Amino acid sequence: MTGKSDMGARRFGAINWLGLYTLASREVQRFLAVWTQTLMAPLVTAGLFLMIFSIAIGPRRGDVMGVDFTTFIAPGILMMTVIQNAFANTSSSIVISKVQGNIVDTLMPPLSPAELVFGYLAGAVGRGLLVALAIGLGLLMFLGIGVQHPIWALVFVILGAAFLGGLGIVAGIFANKFDQMAAITNFIVTPLAFLSGTFYSVQALPPVLRTFTQFNPIFYLIDGVRFGVLGVSDASPWLGLCVASFATLTICLIAWGMFSRGYRLKA
Template sequence: MTDPSPSASMPMGARRFGRVNWLGLLTLAERENRRFLAVWTQTLLAPLITAGLFMMIFSIAIGPRRGDVMGVDFTTFIAPGILMMTVIQNAFANTSSSIVISKVQGNIVDTLMPPLSGGELVLGYLAGGVGRGLLVALAIGAGLFLVLGIVPAHPLLALAFVTLGAAFMSGAGIVAGIFANKFDQMAAITNFVVTPLAFLSGTFYSVEALPPGLYAISHVNPVFYLIDGARYGMIGVSDSAPMLGLAVGTVATVAICLLAWLMLARGYRLKV
């Protein structure tokens, strides 16, 4: 006698009501990580070189005249900001490019057809963005140790902020990738939204030096808290309280991931 229950006819790994499709989720996460590891010279080595160039140019051009910032020399001050800026840019690029390329090539259906819920899709894409962000942070952190001798003052906080920043921008990348239908739209979002958020968030300066208007604007930007928190974790100085930064970063990450989940669950701009 055959088992009449619905689960008997359901293929292995398929999602059941109230349960997680772990096979599908892990497969999507593996695909997203393998995608950037296959071109590691572009996704891992290139960001390391770019961060090194930023450090060298700013140290040579500004460092000798700038003096100390918040009690540390200028080069040491900007190092965590450059690390975090590179992490969030790469986390954003990983998820957004994955979705946009699939949409342009017409194979996004291969991701939508498996029995994966909106939440599982979000987690799968996040795994790739966060994985790339953490590897970039590890590479740049090793370089900072070898060149500048920087050892994280608060390693667990540094790891928490880097992970949170990568998750936040990975979620933002999912939203941007769903919204954009072609590469020039994605480039516009990167150039006019992501890059200003990263550069105008205290990466190369202390926000205490800003005029009141820009100072207030900086404090409504979640990326400021992520970069500032990473700086505290790395060198022990910051413009705001680290716990406030964790709270703002967590709320912002949950909010953007909920938006990404809603868009994926409804198939917004994905289903024809």
């Protein structure tokens, strides 16, 4: 049997399930191997954010949208931590492979561009869900914050991890060095995450900033999780679902196009 026939036989139909599973498994094992850094550290960071903002602002801030300030910011901090970790998972995987020169080990197997995207996203979504679960349990245990609408919360967490995971793929392909990756993180991802209603209601913003925020897809992700956890939100969760789904599909298509052309991947 020829090599080409072997390649076709391993696809089990239209999808190379074995290859997709192998790539997804590798991406999941990457962050599980260093769980203290990828899972425990985000939990500590989220706890510090909550503690500092509660001590510094909470007593003077009063209620926001009918809930106390600490409770209001808790879902936003959860979602911000999820998306930052999802972005880091895909972007670091690709950049490290490019810098070390072993990205060819991922590109050579019979995996289509779509399978590459889904394989990388599996790790990002898996890490995001575990981070969300850990922080959610912490909020329940220490602050007594439950989940009002579990399905909504789960959907927005998955969409958030997929969107930032896709953005991480795009950034990882674009960046050829760690300092380029750091610039993307510091000047694009972090500002979008912080200026998205994590620590405030957009109703308190001036009209210009409120309009700017409404064009930020991360705002709808954080607002959607806040609705899922607390039952309050600045925008309709259905609008947030449409915007987040469109943004996720768009960034995944861009990542697919980059893999299809071998953009900044093939010498």
